[in-house]
Each structure stands twice: as C-alpha cells, then as structure tokens.
Amino acid sequence: MNVIWARSAAILISLVVVSAGVYLAFGPIAALALACAVLLGLLCFYLYQINRLWKVLDAPVYGEIPSAVGLWGEVYYRLHRLVKRWRTQVLQVEQQHTRFIQAIQASPNGVLMLDDADQIEWCNDVAEQHFGLNARRDVRQRITHLIRRPEFVHYLTRQRFDDPLVMRDMGEHKHSVIAVQILPYGDNRKLVITQDITKLENTEAMRRDFVANVSHELKTPLTVLTGFLETVRDLPVSEDDRRRYVDMMLVQSMRMQSIVDDLLALARLESDAQPPGNDTVAVQAMVAHLMHDAEALSQGRHKIAAEIDPTVGFRGADTELLSALGNLVSNAVRYTPEGGRIALRLGWEEGHAVFSVADTGLGIAAEHIPRLTERFYRVDRSRSRDTGGTGLGLAIVKHVLSRHHADLRVTSEEGRGSVFRIIFPLERSVRSLSDAASTATAAVPASPQAPDSSRRAA
CATH class of the missing domain: 3.30.565.10 (Histidine kinase-like ATPase, C-terminal domain)
Structure with missing residues (x-):
C-alpha cells in the first residue's frame, strides 16, 4: 500500500473512531453532524489544493512548488523531486548539445544541415564563410536560393553524392577552392560537409610544375648528349670536331649532375628532422x-x-x-x-x-x-x-x-x-x-x- 492510500485510510479510521465516541456521548445526530463537517472541510481543503496544483501544472516555474501539510505535502514533495530530476536530465541534454555544437564549430570543415525540403536548419561559422551565408538570417531558406552556382544545383538535384564537388572562387575573397560532400541521413535530410582545399590544390599545382620543370631541365642536356653521340657514332668527324663534341657533352653532363646534386641536397634538407647545430661559425x-x-x-x-x-x-x-x-x-x-x-x-x-x-x-x-x-x-x-x-x-x-x-x-x-x-x-x-x-x-x-x-x- 502506497502512502496516499495509507494516509487516506488513517484519516477515515480516525473519523470513524471520533464519530463513534461522539455517538456514544451525545447521540447519533451529533456524530453525523461531526462526520459531515469533517468531510466537508476535507473536501474544501482538497479543492483548494487541487486548484493550487492546477496553477502549478498550467504555468510551471522551477523552484515554485507550493508547500502543504499532510497528504498534499507528500504530493508536492514528490512533484518537486520529479521536476528536479527532469530538470537535471534537461540540463545534461543541453550541455551535451552545447558541447556538440562547440565541437562542430571548432572543426576546420564547414557543416550545414538541410531538412527534407533542402531548407537550411543550421550551419557552423566555417560553412558561413565558405558559402557567404548568415545562420540567423538564412535559416529555413532553401539552399538553392542562396547558392546558385550551376554545378552545386546540379550536384544537389542529381542525388549522386559518392564523389565530392570541387567549387572554385569561393569564400569571402573569392580565391578559395572548396570541396563539398553531401551525406544523406535521417528522414530525407542532408548533411553538407565543406573543406577548404586551396593549399592542397596549390601543392598539387606545385608538384605538377616541379615534375614538368625537372623533365624540361633534364631533357635539354639529354637531347644535346644524344645528338652529339649519334653524330660521333654515325658520321665521320675530324679529331678536332670530336674533341669539341666531347667537351660540349661534358658540359651538359656536368649540368645534369649539378641538377641531381641540388635535388639531393634539397631532399636531405627536407627530410632532416634534427635541428641544425648550435656551434659558432667561423x-x-x-x-x-x-x-x-x-x-x-x-x-x-x-x-x-x-x-x-x-x-x-x-x-x-x-x-x-x-x-x-x-x-x-x-x-x-x-x-x-x-x-x-x-x-x-x-x-x-x-x-x-x-x-x-x-x-x-x-x-x-x-x-x-x-x-x-x-x-x-x-x-x-x-x-x-x-x-x-x-x-x-x-x-x-x-x-x-x-x-x-x-x-x-x-x-x-x-x-x-x-x-x-x-x-x-x-x-x-x-x-x-x-x-x-x-x-x-x-x-x-x-x-x-x-x-x-x-x-x-x-
């Protein structure tokens, strides 16, 4: 038996005992009058407490749970404990949500959330910079109304998100290269991930230029060497011409050797993780x-x-x-x-x-x-x-x-x-x-x- 039934039973038993005593002392009319008066008082008290409870439930404010004696005091105590537990759970969820948002804001990548109608639900600061958006102003706006680049609209409507989309001339200064990847989730919702790959693109361009330049720098002396070797092998040449050709080939071979030596020197400098010595130079x-x-x-x-x-x-x-x-x-x-x-x-x-x-x-x-x-x-x-x-x-x-x-x-x-x-x-x-x-x-x-x-x- 819970506390409500126990206290209700105790009140009724007490009323019956008192009414029986009045009945023996003053007769049935006095006993009945006492019982009716007590029951009426209990009814009014319950109606008053129910009204207080209704006001609390109608506009709940944490920390404003009323106090009372007896059975209603127990009810308000348990209600206060329930509200406190719920408040603790809500605060924990809010803290987790705040940490989640802070983690996304700290990410170097842009994150943009779309609903099932491709409307913006939320985006972090990096996504704002990449697309020129404003999270407060543009919320609930359709993404294609704000980002009207044809390649992005085609990428979104095609619904093929296996490969990222590379968008150039993006960002505040229109010099960035952004990789966009859309990840479907939930009920037809989408997560748009953006990454600034400007440095990666520049590095790749430098690598291509380096390969092309090395090939070009080595091709010239190799062409000279090959031509002179074919001439010496296939054509009759005088000793003076042969000596002059050999000198020219030596110059070109030394040039190739210099290029290789410098490349090896650069490789050693780049791969050497140890700091240089701290000795005083003469x-x-x-x-x-x-x-x-x-x-x-x-x-x-x-x-x-x-x-x-x-x-x-x-x-x-x-x-x-x-x-x-x-x-x-x-x-x-x-x-x-x-x-x-x-x-x-x-x-x-x-x-x-x-x-x-x-x-x-x-x-x-x-x-x-x-x-x-x-x-x-x-x-x-x-x-x-x-x-x-x-x-x-x-x-x-x-x-x-x-x-x-x-x-x-x-x-x-x-x-x-x-x-x-x-x-x-x-x-x-x-x-x-x-x-x-x-x-x-x-x-x-x-x-x-x-x-x-x-x-x-x-």
Whole structure:
C-alpha cells in the first residue's frame, strides 16, 4: 500500500473512531453532524489544493512548488523531486548539445544541415564563410536560393553524392577552392560537409610544375648528349670536331649532375628532422671562402668588395650556411653584367646578425619576388640557363634559412640591381668580445651599395 492510500485510510479510521465516541456521548445526530463537517472541510481543503496544483501544472516555474501539510505535502514533495530530476536530465541534454555544437564549430570543415525540403536548419561559422551565408538570417531558406552556382544545383538535384564537388572562387575573397560532400541521413535530410582545399590544390599545382620543370631541365642536356653521340657514332668527324663534341657533352653532363646534386641536397634538407647545430661559425673564414669563390667565378669581370664587422657572428651548421650564402653570392656574379659591382656585408641590425649581398645587376620586377624561392622558377629562362644555374639555388637557401629560423628579405628595382639580406634570429646571433673585435671594422672597402632590389633565381 502506497502512502496516499495509507494516509487516506488513517484519516477515515480516525473519523470513524471520533464519530463513534461522539455517538456514544451525545447521540447519533451529533456524530453525523461531526462526520459531515469533517468531510466537508476535507473536501474544501482538497479543492483548494487541487486548484493550487492546477496553477502549478498550467504555468510551471522551477523552484515554485507550493508547500502543504499532510497528504498534499507528500504530493508536492514528490512533484518537486520529479521536476528536479527532469530538470537535471534537461540540463545534461543541453550541455551535451552545447558541447556538440562547440565541437562542430571548432572543426576546420564547414557543416550545414538541410531538412527534407533542402531548407537550411543550421550551419557552423566555417560553412558561413565558405558559402557567404548568415545562420540567423538564412535559416529555413532553401539552399538553392542562396547558392546558385550551376554545378552545386546540379550536384544537389542529381542525388549522386559518392564523389565530392570541387567549387572554385569561393569564400569571402573569392580565391578559395572548396570541396563539398553531401551525406544523406535521417528522414530525407542532408548533411553538407565543406573543406577548404586551396593549399592542397596549390601543392598539387606545385608538384605538377616541379615534375614538368625537372623533365624540361633534364631533357635539354639529354637531347644535346644524344645528338652529339649519334653524330660521333654515325658520321665521320675530324679529331678536332670530336674533341669539341666531347667537351660540349661534358658540359651538359656536368649540368645534369649539378641538377641531381641540388635535388639531393634539397631532399636531405627536407627530410632532416634534427635541428641544425648550435656551434659558432667561423665567420671570417666563411667570408674569405665566399670572396674567393666569387672572384673565381667572376674572372675579373666585376668589382667585388666586402664590408665585415668582426664583432658579428652566428651559430648553426657551417656547411649548410656556406651553401646558402654561396648561392646568393654566385647568383650576384651570374646575373650582374660585366663591369658591375658586388658588395658583401656582415653587420648588426637591432641586435640581429645580418648578411647581405648587393649588386648592380639586372634586377627583377616586384611581382616575381614572392616566387623566387620556388624550385626551377625563372624570370628569364633562356638567360638563366645560359648563366649555368640549376634553378634550385634559392630553394636551397630558403630551406637552410628555415632550419635556422632566419629570414630572407629581397627587394628589387629593375635595371638598378639587387639586395638579398639574411637576418639571423637573436638566439643565433653572436657578438664577439675579443680585443681584435673592439677595433675598427675590418673589411675590404665595399662598392657603393646598389639600391634594394631582387635577383633572378639560380
């Protein structure tokens, strides 16, 4: 027996006992009057409590459950406990829903939910950016009224969602490439997933360009070698011609060897996960080596000078840095016309060790500067090939400096020359405190600096 039946039975038994006592003491009329009065009072009390309960159920507000004594107190207590349990469950569901929404908002992919009529039910911020939508404004709008690209409308209406749709010129700046995948779920509802694949597309384009450029760079010397070999094999040639052909073939084979060596160097730099060494580089010896190589490559056709602050030093892998700095110097020699000036400088800028190479060469248009460190990128392909460059020098420079957390800054003015500046980070810049360093700047007088400019890649 539950508490309601138990308390009701107790009330009735108590009423019968009291009425029997009144009957024995005062007679049946008094007993009947007492019983009727008590029952009428109970009825009015129950009607009052039922009215209170109706008001609570008609407009429920958490925490406003009334209190009472007796049986109704038990009813209100149990109602309060039930409401509390339901409220706890609702709060848990709301928390799960909030976490779910936060997780979708944190996703790098766009998520857009459509109902059975292809109307927008909800979308996250990324989907808003990809499609130019507004979640509050566009809710319950048909998706094809907002995204009117023919390829998207066809993809949605065709109902074949096995492969994603690639949409170009999307996003706020109309330069993004978006992959759209529709996933049906529930009762004819759809989940639209979007992903920004702009970087992936650019990487794929760079891969195609790289393969094409490697094929092109190797095809030319191979064609020359094949032609000369067929000539030597099939035609009678004099000893002088044979020697000249062999020399030409040697030049082309050495060119192919240089390309392969640079590709292997790039592969080693990219695959080496270990940070470069932190040993102090012998800067004076490195600059002397660079000067010697520049003069040997120039063969007296240029005026080459260096301005070196002996207090300046830097830390890192000396072989890698020598390769990077050497590429900049050799570029300056190759792309500076005869009689031009080349200046090497090592000094301080705001506590950073800075190495720069300035020349009075051809310079380059500003729109080419961001792409100079791409593999095989050439502004003037025919002239670049004539100078003997492989097209990989600045790519090697970029990877070496990236490993040393250094910056390469290039400025350019066509017809005025070039300046390449390497800025080493503070943690790799070293200031010498030796007595020799406390004297004046040690250097070969530098040529007048060329204006800030850029240079074609090697």
